[in-house]
Amino acid sequence: MHHIVIGAGPAGVTACETLRDLDPSARITLIGDEPEPPYSRMAIPYLLVEQIDESGTYLRRSNDFYARNRIDVMSMPVSSINPADKVISLSTHDTLDYDRLLIATGSTPVQPPISGINLPGVHNCWNLADARAIATRATPGTRVVLIGAGFIGCIILESLHKRGIELTVVEREDRMVPRMMDEAAGGLLKRWCESKDITILTRTGVSGIEQEGAGLSVSLDNGDTLAAGLVITATGVQPNTGFLQGADIDIDQGILVDNYLETSKADIFAAGDVAQGRDHPTGGFVVQAIQPTAVEHGRIAAANMVKARSVVHRGSLNMNILDTHGLISSSFGQWMGVEGGDSAVLLDQDRYLYLNLQFGGDHLVGASSIGYTQHIGVLRGLICSRAPLGAWKQRLLDDPTRLMEAYLGSVQGLA
Ligand SMILES: Cc1cc2nc3c(=O)[nH]c(=O)nc-3n(C[C@H](O)[C@H](O)[C@H](O)COP(=O)(O)OP(=O)(O)OC[C@H]3O[C@@H](n4cnc5c(N)ncnc54)[C@H](O)[C@@H]3O)c2cc1C
Structure with a gap:
């Protein structure tokens, strides 16, 4: 054989x-x-x-x-x-x-149809050859433009920023991680990044990249331009x-x-x-x-x-977990909800806390969270098991943080 x-x-x-x-x-x-x-x-x-x-x-x-x-x-x-x-x-x-x-x-990686995308100094961050090229250019103080704030873009963002560069993220959609979290959560993540001196431009596209001296000039569709020593694309x-x-x-x-x-x-x-x-x-x-x-x-x-x-x-199970300067965000399954389903949302803007549970009938079908690290395993378990929640559904609608009790009660049968 x-x-x-x-x-x-x-x-x-x-x-x-x-x-x-x-x-x-x-x-x-x-x-x-x-x-x-x-x-x-x-x-x-x-x-x-x-x-x-x-x-x-x-x-x-x-x-x-x-x-x-x-x-x-x-x-x-x-x-x-x-x-x-x-x-x-x-x-x-x-x-x-x-x-x-x-x-x-x-x-x-998909190459976005942008003029200048093949210029030296414009890279994906997909393989070891890309990583070597990025490590050479992303030295402390270098201005870096990251195109795309999806899941991969946000993973790269974290490590780029730790290299001491000046980072601007350009995202065409209205929020960060648009295929992972809703507007409220994406907005919270954006505010967190801005508090760490990362510039986040949402609802903004890149229209072209040109060589300018030893560096690059990135033109935005709002008419602005950004000087950069390195451009990284993460657009799917x-x-x-x-x-x-x-x-x-x-x-x-x-x-x-x-x-x-x-x-x-x-x-x-x-x-x-x-x-x-x-x-x-x-x-x-x-x-x-x-x-x-x-x-x-x-x-x-x-x-x-x-x-x-x-x-x-x-x-x-489709799931994404991100660590952005210590702020952990996650999304699981049908985090965007299902037709006719119920949801429970908890948002604490000041403490960067967000929890969104999505129910389909008697089951938890999806969830997204920011700042709730202790619940990640339980969320996965509840969604994967498709355990009928029974009385726990209403309790979770009243207080979404009671996830561990709900897991023990409905999946483990302990309550
Ligand atoms: C920077 C970065 C961070 C990531 N972080 C996470 C994360 O935190 N969590 C997560 O879940 N996922 C993450 N991912 C995504 C994850 O890496 C991919 O989902 C995973 O690599 C998929 O594995 P795979 O084996 O299907 O494909 P790959 O890892 O892409 O491997 C496929 C291999 O096949 C080779 N190949 C292609 N065509 C041919 C051919 N014709 N002949 C021979 N060989 C060929 C490719 O070159 C490649 O080496 C990340 C990705 C990147 C780039």
Whole structure:
């Protein structure tokens, strides 16, 4: 049995590890296209603040992990797949036969259509090469413009600011993290950042970037310009599916998979940022593009590659957790609420506290919070369990902070 895994990120590496556990005699090939050993993008912010070195980003720390587990690692882009013949082609035109194939090729940052986006000094913050370039330019006192205040933008914001730079964030939408939190919470986060001397421009677009002397000049759609030594873009990602042209695999926002993470082609599975998998609690199929989902996908896809339809993917919970200068914000599931649902909201502007619970019938279906760190595990547990809240629903509507009691009462049956 030859298992091929394309993509050496968290989904691909977890899958290979699971394949080896479940299929001791199989041949396993892991194919990436980056020069470094498989690493975690999530660790890049820690690299930027020099909390770790590059080796600290590696997904498996011991040098011999892959050899010990008899996983052949190749660094070579896969250029096409032929499902009928069960063959993949590499960019060298070499081919490899597979019995089961996993596509875990992740996503790539979207390049906003802005003139000057390819100038030197304009970077994504997506891979280790980007991190090196940013570390070279983002020296204390440098003016940095960050385009995009979504989840990834806000993660980068934290580490950039810790490097002692002068930071301006430009966000087209009306608030920070618009796909993670509502206006009240986004506004609170913005005020917090401003109190830390970060300039946040919402409802503002970038219309162009030009070279100006040794630096850059960023034109805004309100007519202003910003001088910058470094511009970083974080305006969303798109799944890496280009090489699948001609493979006739069903693709929507990402590669469509069933409840076993198998694609529309037999013996081809997909996992991680590239896959449009089941969402918990909606039951719909979405691209979540977060690492916990990638790892969960990788593990389940691998189990089903070894033994067909052995493990059902019941859905991953979409969740985002941010630490912005010590202010922790989080969002889970259907944080924006559901039609006909109820909600409970608590807002304390002065103490930067916010808690928003969303109910669908008798269940908690989503939540967002700022400043309530002690409730993060409980929120996840309540949403994932889909436990009927019974009398606890009204109690939570009256006082949303009683989450722990509600969890113990409804999920653990202790009250
Ligand atoms: C700065 C930063 C911070 C982040 N922080 C968080 C966080 O705090 N929490 C969180 O949940 N998520 C975070 N993320 C997102 C998280 O990193 C991704 O969701 C995760 O990496 C997805 O894993 P993956 O294995 O699906 O894809 P990836 O990690 O993208 O790995 C896919 C690999 O496949 C390779 N590949 C692509 N095409 C081919 C091909 N044709 N042939 C061979 N190889 C190919 C890619 O180069 C890549 O190495 C962060 C991302 C960034 C950039």
